[in-house]
Amino acid sequence: MPPKNPEDLLDFTFILNSVDYPIRMRRGAIVHEAFHIALPTQFTAGHRLIFRTLDGREIYPDNFLGDLIDHLGIDRVDVFAEPIPTSEGTWRNIG
Numbered sequence: 001m002p003p004k005n006p007e008d009l010l011d012f013t014f015i016l017n018s019v020d021y022p023i024r025m026r027r028g029a030i031v032h033e034a035f036h037i038a039l040p041t042q043f044t045a046g047h048r049l050i051f052r053t054l055d056g057r058e059i060y061p062d063n064f065l066g067d068l069i070d071h072l073g074i075d076r077v078d079v080f081a082e083p084i085p086t087s088e089g090t091w092r093n094i095g
Contacts, residue, residue: 002028003066012065014038014051016079027066034065035079043081050080 006028014021014035023038031051036044043049051059053074068074 003064003070006064006066008066010065010069011075012038012068013076014079015076016043016081025065027064027069029065030061031059031063031065031068031077032061035061039079043079046084047081048084050082052078052080054078 004027006026008027009024010027011022011024012034014023016039021038021040023034025034025037035049035051049061051061053059053072054076057072059068059077068077
């Protein structure tokens with residue numbers, strides 16, 4: 001169920017490597033939608049992202065921003081970006 005007033009705008013901040021990445025988004029936007037706009041691509045492409053409240057609780061990327069504010073009282077989350085390891089091997093396209 002989407003949050004109340006999903007089209008209203010809110011201010012939300014992602015914190016990555018001690019740098020704030022603020023964004024103004026709709027209350028009905030999900031974390032996954034917002035971080036792609038707020039964070040530099042160098043930290044999102046090829047990385048596993050983990051979102052946590054400032055007190056360490058994990059936030060899932062499918063949460064509505066408005067719900068995070070309404071139910072958890074937060075408008076800032078810590079982001080941890082871990083590079084996804086690559087592996088050598090053969091590659092081929094079938095089809």
